[in-house]
Amino acid sequence: MSLLNPTRRLLLQGVSAAAMAAVALLGIRRAMAAGKGSDPIEDLIANMSIEEKAGQLSLFGDPTRFHGTVVNPTSEQAATRNRVYADIAAGRITGLFNGIGVAGGREMQKIAVEKSPRGIPLIFAGDIIHGFKTTFPIPLAEAASFDPDLAFRTARAAALEATAVGLHWTFAPMVDVARDQRWGRNAEGSGEDTFLGSQFAAARVLGFQGSSLKDETSLLACPKHFAAYGAVQGGMEYNTADIPETTLRQTHLPPFKAAFDAGALSTMSAFNDIAGVPATGNHYLLTDILRGEWGFRGLVVSDYTSEEELIAHGFAANGADATARAINAGCDVAMQSGLYNDYLPDLVKSGAVSMATVDEAVRRVLRVKQALGLFDNPYRSLDEDREQTDLRKPETLALAREAGRKSIVLLKNEGGLLPLSKSARIALIGPCINDKYDYPGPWSVFPDVATCVTMAEGFQAVMGGRGTLTMARGSDYELPYEGGIDEAVRAAEASDVVVLVIGESAGMSGEAQSRVDIGIPDAQLTLAEAVAATGKPVVVVLRHGRALALTGAAKAAPAILATWFLGSETGHSVADIIFGDYAPQGRLPVSFPQASGQEPYYYNHRATGRPQTTAEKDYKARYREVTNEGLYPFGHGLTYGDIVYGTTMVDAARLSWNGAVEVRAAVSNRGTRPAHEVAQLYIHDRVASLTQPVRALKGFSHIDLAPGETRTVSFTLRRSDLEFMTASLQFAAEPGLFDVWIAPSAVGGISASFELTS
Secondary structure, X not given: OOOHHHHHHHHHOOOOHHHHHHHHHHHHHHHHHHOOOOOHHHHHHHHOOHHHHHHHOEEEEOOOOOOOOOOOOOOOOOOOHHHHHHHXXXXXXXXXXXXXXXXXXXXXXXXXHHHOOOOOOOEEEEOOOOEOOOEOOOHHHHHOOOOHHHHHHHHHHHHHHHHHOOOOEEOOOEOOOOOOOOOHHHHHOOOOOHHHHHHHHHHHHHHHHOOOOOOOOOOEOOOXXXXXXXXXXXXXXXXXXXXXXXXXXXXXXXXXXXXHHOOOOEEEEOOOEEOOEEHHHOHHHHHHHHHHHOOOOOEEEOOOOOOOOHHHHOOOOXXXXXXXXXXXXXXXXXXXXXXXXXXXXXHHHHOOOOHHHHHHHXXXXXXXXXXXXXXXXXXXXXXXXXXXXXXOOHHHHHHHHHHHHHHOEEEEEHHHOOXXXXXXXXXXXXXXXXXXXXXXXXXXXXXXXXHOOOHHHHHHHHHOOOOEEEEEOOOOXXXXXXXXXXXXXXXXXXXXXXXXXXXXXXXXXOOOXXXXXXXXXXXXXXXXXXXXXXXXXXXXXXXXXXXXXXXXHHHHOOEEEEOOOOOOOHHHHHHHHHOOOOOOOOOOOOOEOOOHHHOOOOOOOEOOOOOOOOOOOOOOOOOOOOOOOOOEOOOOOEOOOOEEEOEOEEOOOEEOOOOEEEEEEEEEEOOOOOEEEEEEEEEEEOOOOOOOEOOEEEEEEEEEEOOOOEEEEEEEEEHHHHOEEOOOOOEEOOOEEEEEEEEOOOOOOEOEEEEEOO
């Protein structure tokens, strides 16, 4: 029975729109519960007007409940509360984003299900990138843990908090592989490596979504940005990505595929173009690959007004043309621009967009809402009790502290300067040491700033009155201030050791924060030189959302920690490592260059015909000023032990086509402290039909080593691990010789080799 029949009868009898919507929604629920007969989603689509369909494809920012950090440009679509409520009642809005609060959410949902023409529930979305009220390390920092299970747990905790305030959908994880550290959005991703990025993409999707999308704590994941946004030229935000299709498929698409295989039912189109076709209007990406090759059945949402930006790209003539190009390409939902509401009815009438295309987009949206259980319970995740009980729980704060310390990378520790004694006289210097507003980090939209633990607070808590802690800002982030250097020098001179906290402010990383020079700002470099001139040993604690090009005293310091932006529990996490209560375990997910001019710089580059393999400089692939090595390579990270790797061993000289080989190496801790090591497996295909990376990560393993302990770490390799994207655009392996390393980083280890036979 059509859902419209009883509604028509009520309409003829003069019954209210609220009653009609309630009857329609009741029919949907009954049909879904029965599980037989007509498909309620298809019945809805069959009876919707084109205006209602356009509304189901239109998503807007929520101006009525936004109480967070502004992360998008001002839009002409900004609306009043009355306007939003009227549009919901008219069926012109499928959902709202970046508004929080259960009471307001229930009020708007009530309008949607009781007053809109079809009673279709709203979906509430938000930018939950690395936590909600409890902020976790930025995704790039968390990738430094080399621990996907940690990412699963923090995403699960973020979902618990976000759904407690009424959200159903997060615009995360960002799974772009980024190899140019000038790009500000490195902070949101998992670094430069496709294998590592794929592991974290799947883990975060599983964490956000949980065991069932219908669960009150499940948060629909939205891997972004589809595709190759991390390949923008020059690391410049919103720029073009000009890459071969083999690189697109080998490097940039696998993390998306991993996310979809993990169950993600939405994705976001990218701002960039590829080969001249903007992603939001790219049929090959959004339909041929995503739906055709991969069988993706979820929805595609544009990035903020990216369908409208087809005009500025020069790809569309006007709003109507942009709308047609976007929806015909496979972009189901328009974010913020309002173009689909404005132009789809006339485009369908003119034939520029078929009704079948619109219906398929609406079908995807409604199926996602169905999968989330919104038709069964429109008020899911709108529980006032949970809003009071599920934010900043003790176990969530403990997880934030754990995630922070596991994300810290010990880059350098000459003379065993670290860990520090809790009884020492310490000068804690730097612009952020007491600046709570800087601690959540970039892309933290709804943080609880007041409860963030600063470096000063973390040190004071761990030292517990032992020793002395003298503090000085020294400078601002990018500018000096009068008397700052003198203040810092006095603090250093009165100390046994200096902990100098320098790097970027949170506002220097993230969207629209591309940098030409990825060094530490001059004001802080001047501060570092003045502090170093006192002769006191200096521990440099870096705060940053990308790899940095270190120079001067910042580079020369005997001990350096990469601490990124660690979120709510930053001070506790850093103190846990600096004072030795925990062994460092972080490893770099991005290569630190020697100079900004090396960017884009990444470990798994291809060999050239003139590689620099010796000290020879002339007529080799290199710059005049620096060698081709990074300052700190991908995978690098020290512990408080003395770790030694033995020779890599392979249990067979040949790997048969359908067989496997075991690769192993002994790893020893010759130090006097317990250590946590992350052993990494790399391969190199010596000869192939397309040139191959000099090394490629294929696995990693965490091992704890007591002083004097040796353990054997092993990995299994199969033909599938040796595949690459061929010129025919298929993954395949080719017979031949392969080098293999078990190593502490992308440049370490003692290699072995084996032959893949057909």
